[in-house]
Amino acid sequence: MRDSGIVKGSKASFWQRAGSQRQLIIMSVPFVIYILIFKYGPLGGWIMAFQDYRPALPMFRQPLVGFKHFIWLFTNDQFYIVLRNTIVMAVLNIGFGTIASITLALLLNEIKVKAFKRTVQTISYLPHFLSWVIVVSLLNNILHVEGVLNNVTMSLGLREEPRLFLQEPRLAWPIVTLTTIWKNVGWGSIIYLAAIAGIDPQLYEAATMDGCRRMQKMRYVTLPGMKPTIVILLIMNIGRTLTAAGFELQLLIENGIIRRYTETLEIFALHYGLHIRQYSLGAASGIFTTFVSIALLLGANKIADVLGEESLM
Numbered sequence: 001m002r003d004s005g006i007v008k009g010s011k012a013s014f015w016q017r018a019g020s021q022r023q024l025i026i027m028s029v030p031f032v033i034y035i036l037i038f039k040y041g042p043l044g045g046w047i048m049a050f051q052d053y054r055p056a057l058p059m060f061r062q063p064l065v066g067f068k069h070f071i072w073l074f075t076n077d078q079f080y081i082v083l084r085n086t087i088v089m090a091v092l093n094i095g096f097g098t099i100a101s102i103t104l105a106l107l108l109n110e111i112k113v114k115a116f117k118r119t120v121q122t123i124s125y126l127p128h129f130l131s132w133v134i135v136v137s138l139l140n141n142i143l144h145v146e147g148v149l150n151n152v153t154m155s156l157g158l159r160e161e162p163r164l165f166l167q168e169p170r171l172a173w174p175i176v177t178l179t180t181i182w183k184n185v186g187w188g189s190i191i192y193l194a195a196i197a198g199i200d201p202q203l204y205e206a207a208t209m210d211g212c213r214r215m216q217k218m219r220y221v222t223l224p225g226m227k228p229t230i231v232i233l234l235i236m237n238i239g240r241t242l243t244a245a246g247f248e249l250q251l252l253i254e255n256g257i258i259r260r261y262t263e264t265l266e267i268f269a270l271h272y273g274l275h276i277r278q279y280s281l282g283a284a285s286g287i288f289t290t291f292v293s294i295a296l297l298l299g300a301n302k303i304a305d306v307l308g309e310e311s312l313m
Contacts, residue, residue, distance in 0.1 A: 046283060046287055047059065048062070048279055049070070049284040050064055050066060051063060051064055051065060052068075053279045053280045053283075055279075065280075069281050070288070073285060078268075079268070081263070082263050082264060085262065085263055085264055086245045086264045086265045087241065087245075088173060089177070089246065089250075090241045090243075090244040092173060092176075092177040093176075093177060093181075093244050093245065094237045094244050097181050097184060097185065098188075098233070098234065098237070100188075101192055102226070102230065104124060104185055104189040105189040105193045105226075106192075106196075106218055106223075108120065108121055108189065108193060109222065110218075123186075124186030125186030127184075128184055128186060132248035132249055133248075133252065135249070136249065136252040139175075139179060139253070143166050145164060149165070150162040150163060166253060166255070166258070167255065168258070169258050169261045173261060176249055176253075179249060191233070192226060192229065194229075195226045195230075196225065199221065199222065199226075203225070204221055207220065235301050235304055238296050238297065238299075239294070239297025240297075241292075242292055242296075243293065245264045246264065247264060247266040250262040251267055251270075254267070265285060265289050269283075269285040269286050270282070273285075
């Protein structure tokens with residue numbers, strides 16, 4: 001009887017809490033439906049990775065081939081080149097992007113003129129709202145043979161002939177990284193500014209009394225206060241390593257000369273899944289990306305937990 005009373009009480013408390021937060025629950029319903037339809041619904045298509053899928057046949061009448069397409073992926077040299085590109089560009093984007101966002105947040109925090117601070121912050125995160133098509137158009141205007149950069153360098157006498165920036169393979173990764181940082185640095189700094197705003201002002205007052213200057217306050221007060229947020233965001237970014245490399249930018253600037261350095265796993269899946277109509281290979285590549293991302297997320301979370309840092313789970 002005692003146990004049943006506890007169960008009934010726990011159920012009542014659950015429904016009471018749910019009733020008190022019914023507005024929030026109702027507001028979350030559209031997002032839950034969206035996730036179920038567009039995130040979990042397509043998982044049923046994973047079965048194509050284990051079939052020789054042909055559009056003319058119903059899904060469950062397709063011939064099963066087991067791990068044939070996964071074996072093809074892991075024995076194909078092109079797949080490893082694409083995997084290399086994805087990992088390198090993702091590490092560059094995450095590493096330098098995180099440093100740039102933290103640096104911008106620290107600098108904005110030091111600006112005391114509110115009007116100037118808001119102006120700089122607005123200008124910095126406006127590129128985030130531009131589509132990649134517009135960004136690549138700007139990039140082409142800047143890096144074109146007759147673009148701004150070539151005109152400036154030649155007029156200053158730094159170069160005698162124009163340079164084909166978008167046709168030099170060794171410049172592909174730096175161009176992708178710098179463009180991605182420019183587009184996202186302002187938006188990424190917002191959450192770090194929120195973390196700074198949550199630091200106890202008394203810590204700054206104590207540091208001032210101890211004779212700390214601005215750089216010392218930044219080093220011994222601001223950065224340690226941001227540490228939990230930085231760790232959480234790094235864990236999340238590591239989990240999306242294979243998708244953090246990007247997709248739209250590489251697809252739009254891709255050409256036959258630099259493709260060996262700009263093709264990512266997502267472009268690889270698109271190429272085989274839609275262009276060549278090897279749907280099963282595209283599905284196998286997508287499954288590989290998903291499982292590696294989950295493994296990286298769990299691994300990064302476990303490392304953070306072992307080191308005593310904030311973790312997601």
